Every structure is written in structure tokens, then in C-alpha cells.
Amino acid sequence: xxxxxxxxxxxxEQYLMGELSKEDVLMVENALQKDAELKQHFLxxxxxxxxxxxxxxxAPPFQVKYELxxxxxxxxxxxxxxxxxxxxxxxxxxxxxxxxxxYTKWQNAEKNLESLQITTADLQNRLDxxxxxxxxxxxxxxxxxxxxxxxxxxxxxxxxxxxxxxxxVNHKTKLVVVNPQGxxxxxxxxxxxxxxxxxxxxxxxxLVPTDKELITLxxxxxxxxxxxxxxxxxxNDHPTVEQLVSNVIL
Amino acid sequence: MKKPHSDQELILxxxxxxxxxxxxxxDNYSGALYGVILRICRNEMLAQDVLQETxxxxxxNSSSYNPEKxxxxxxxxxxxxxxxxxxxxxxDNLIQNEDLSVHTNKTTAEPEPDYMQLxxxxxxxxxxxxxxxxxxxxxxxxxxxAHEVMGVPLxxxxxxxxxxxxxxxxxxxxxxxxxxxxxxxxx
Numbered sequence: 531x532x533x534x535x536x537x538x539x540x541x542x543e544q545y546l547m548g549e550l551s552k553e554d555v556l557m558v559e560n561a562l563q564k565d566a567e568l569k570q571h572f573l574x575x576x577x578x579x580x581x582x583x584x585x586x587x588x589a590p591p592f593q594v595k596y597e598l599x600x601x602x603x604x605x606x607x608x609x610x611x612x613x614x615x616x617x618x619x620x621x622x623x624x625x626x627x628x629x630x631x632x633y634t635k636w637q638n639a640e641k642n643l644e645s646l647q648i649t650t651a652d653l654q655n656r657l658d659x660x661x662x663x664x665x666x667x668x669x670x671x672x673x674x675x676x677x678x679x680x681x682x683x684x685x686x687x688x689x690x691x692x693x694x695x696x697x698x699v700n701h702k703t704k705l706v707v708v709n710p711q712g713x714x715x716x717x718x719x720x721x722x723x724x725x726x727x728x729x730x731x732x733x734x735x736x737l738v739p740t741d742k743e744l745i746t747l748x749x750x751x752x753x754x755x756x757x758x759x760x761x762x763x764x765x766n767d768h769p770t771v772e773q774l775v776s777n778v779i780l
Numbered sequence: 781m782k783k784p785h786s787d788q789e790l791i792l793x794x795x796x797x798x799x800x801x802x803x804x805x806x807d808n809y810s811g812a813l814y815g816v817i818l819r820i821c822r823n824e825m826l827a828q829d830v831l832q833e834t835x836x837x838x839x840x841n842s843s844s845y846n847p848e849k850x851x852x853x854x855x856x857x858x859x860x861x862x863x864x865x866x867x868x869x870x871x872d873n874l875i876q877n878e879d880l881s882v883h884t885n886k887t888t889a890e891p892e893p894d895y896m897q898l899x900x901x902x903x904x905x906x907x908x909x910x911x912x913x914x915x916x917x918x919x920x921x922x923x924x925x926a927h928e929v930m931g932v933p934l935x936x937x938x939x940x941x942x943x944x945x946x947x948x949x950x951x952x953x954x955x956x957x958x959x960x961x962x963x964x965x966x967x
Contacts, residue, residue, distance in 0.1 A: 546854060578948050
């Protein structure tokens, strides 16, 4: 049945040309395998077909074979797989290098930032200090350089010649400030102490340590004079009159 | 004309990856295949590219060739024909996009180039048989396309092919007898 169909419909000729559908190809191949006579017929067909081809052969230019050999001998596969690999490798290298470069840049920036922050903090501190000392100085200046302030110089007597202290008295604001810088240094177990003389009685105004620039002391109403004595460290309740070093009358 | 008996050997070597086998097969078959390709492409430059591509495909697909199913020439012919038709389709698409069929109905005002002339036993056939064989075997038409070109029903066209092949068979057998006769005379 199949054989008749194949021969009748010229399927073998179409099979030869590769024109048949997959199903027909399977059918024809099956029939060829089973039927020796059909197979022989197909072989004959192929022989004639081949002869026809050779009778009408046209010699191709030699160039074609040369090109074919060139194409097969220099494997394209290698070059095509190597090129993207190389590209990928160089890209990776570039990325790596730029990553390293960026990292060092970043680290440098980080360091710079840190030192800048330290400098800024330092400057801020110094500015604060300056501000404080400025405030202090301007405060002091205000307390001293004022029309209501009477500056009094307490020159040293025979016990302490060349010694000098300056007292600034403001009767309006009832403020006494003393600059002890001109007083000679005392051993650590001694200190200067200042007293006000009110109707013959010495009233304690406070200690006068020589390591300060300005010392604010107690203002005593109706004081007639200011007196400085040398007392044991920590001060005394009553003045040691023998150790009077300086006095000034108000 | 007859190829050396070592074809089978060459084909075996080819499937084992022997390039020299491919080049030997090229020497044996490139002429016949180029004849077909050239007649399909009608352009020598294109045909040369197609021939090269055909042998590259033969090289790459050598393991899929099964000698049980057909002769090497039949297999190689199919590859050449398909490669040529595909190449033609590509170039045609570049030129004109509307017509997707491979065989554009070119008006053959210009004379046919020499290589389009068919040689050998085919010339002993009746003209309509010649045309039928030419269309299918040398110009790459399918039976379906060719019968339309000839303007005859498919069945009729198929019988043209069959009759033509029968006639060719007779011619070749006669040739063989003559060859045998001459050979006997010499011997």
C-alpha cells in the first residue's frame, strides 16, 4: 500500500529533494527500510540524479577552496570566545584599579575630614577661651576704668621696700579690687591679708594671694584706711600689726 | 566523471574530524554542487559564498550524515540547495520587502548567462521534461512551485518528472552498455 502510494505520487522524487513533511519523510524511510526493491529504486534514482549533477558541473574558482581552508584552519570559535573574555578581563581590571583608586581617595578624604574636625574643635576651644578672657578683661577694665573708681597705691614700708599694690575702690557700687602683682612673693606658710580701719578697729577684707592679677575684696563701710599685713597661711582673725607692710588713707 | 571508490572512506574520515577528507570531498563534489548553486543564485559572487557555506555546514554536520538513508551527494545537494535558497531570500529581502517568495518573477529580458545552459543527457529529453527537471533539480523550485510556473496540474508535473527520469535511466543504461562494449573490445 505504502509502496504504491510512494511510487504513484512521486514521493520518492520529493524525498530526494528534501521537500517532504516530517510525517511523509518517516513514512518513506520506513518503507525504504522494509522494501529492498523500493530501496534499489531509490538508489537508482540517486545515481541518475548524481550523474545529472555531474554532467552539469561548473568548476568553482580556486579562491573558494582557499577561503574555505582559511576559514576552517583559523578556528573562529577561539577568537570569538577569547575576545569577550579579554574584554571582560580588562573591564574587571579597570574596575578593580578604579575601586582601589577610589578607596584611597576616600580614605584620604576621611583623614582630611578628621583633621579638619580636630582643627575646628581646637579653634572653637580657643575662640571660647578668647571670648572668656575678653569678657573677663573687659569686665575688669570696666571695674577699674570708671569715673567712680578711686585708684590707691599702697607702697611698701621698711619691712617690704619696693613693694607696691594698687587698690581700686568704688564707693557707689561698694566694690574693692586689688592688684597684688607688685607685692614680693611669700613663703608658702605666709600670706598677705588686707584690713580696713574703721574708727580704730581693723576689719578683715580678705586674703591677697600674689598669684592672681585682680582680687575682689570685701567693701567695708566707713573705712578710713586700707592696710596690708603678712599673716600665717589661711589668714588671721586679727591683724599682726608688727607685720604691716603697707597702708593708705582713704 | 566517476568518483574514486574511496568516497566511503573519505566520508568516514570526515565524520572523524579529518579536514583533509573534507577537502578531498570538496575536490570531488564542489563542481556538481556549484553547478546547482549557481543556477539557483544566478550570481557568481553569491554562489561562491554559498558554496563555501555549504562545505562549512557539511563539515559541522558531518556526524549527522547517515549513509544508510542516502548517498553523500544527495545529502550535500540538499544542504547546498537550502543554503542557496536562504541566501537568495536574504538578498531578496534586502532589495524588496513586499515579496517574500524566493523566486521573484523576473522578466528575463537579458540573455541567460552561459552557465544556465544545461549539458549532457538532459538535452536528449523532450523540452517540457527538460524544463521540469531544470526547475526542480537545478533552480531549486519545489514540485508545488514548479507546477505553477509551468502552468500544469501538480499530478501532471509529477508525471513529467517521472517520465523524464525514466528516459534518463534509459540513456544512462545505453551509455553503460556502450562503455562495457568498448571495454570488451579493447580487452
